[in-house]
Amino acid sequence: MLQDASSPGFVAEVITLFCEDAERILTELTKLVDQAVVDFQKVDAYVHQLKGSSSSVGAQNVKLACIQFRQFCEENNKVGCLNALNVVKHHYYLLRNKFDTMLQVILNLFEKNVIEIML
Template sequence: MAATALREQLNGLVNSMFAEGLLDQQFQQLQMLQDGSTPGFVAEVVTLFCEDSERILTELTKLMDQALVDYSKVDAYVHQLKGSSSSVGAQNVKLACIQFRQFCEENNKEGCVRALNVVKHEYYRLRSKFETMLQLESRIQAYENKQQN
């Protein structure tokens, strides 16, 4: 498949992510930071975001499984995830984290468990689209490298 067709597919995917509310304008800011000297910048940031999010979600799941929940620890992790989400433009994850933090402030375990499930759902939805995006970018890069040789 030609690089042009792959780029169109990639642009369509990213546009659909904006339309679904998965991404906000912060992601556009990230894209603008990528140029010829840093072709893998967005992919690197997205990969780091996903790795960090996986770690945080694992910790949050462990904390919420405790009989006595340490809401200050939960809140600290949710705050960290909210910040990471904001920095990559993961709008739905960020919004879900805001709701989660409200339940933490209320020491509401049931609300926190529900909120954690919403955060996970939004994150996994986004991660799936990010994985497709990274595969397309990788294929475009491989095609362009092949053309140069």
């Protein structure tokens, strides 16, 4: 459960929850878009969800890629959706690497503060 924003683990928890959710959605999108007959409404619902959560954490490039993805869903364009999914994944994994670095810094700072408190 999320703590308030003054909690030391708040940012780490928000990032972790976003990444877990995004990866679950990307897995579902991959399965759906790989189907012989694509359910574009279902794909669009997942993309809409990812767009919203991306907005909440400031993942602008992922959000913009989702906007384009949704346009391909509206056009029932499978090839466009496949390409858009690859773009979304690309931006997500770039972001994920940055988040991993942030989480490591947060963990290091937290450990340093705990050690200083113990001394």
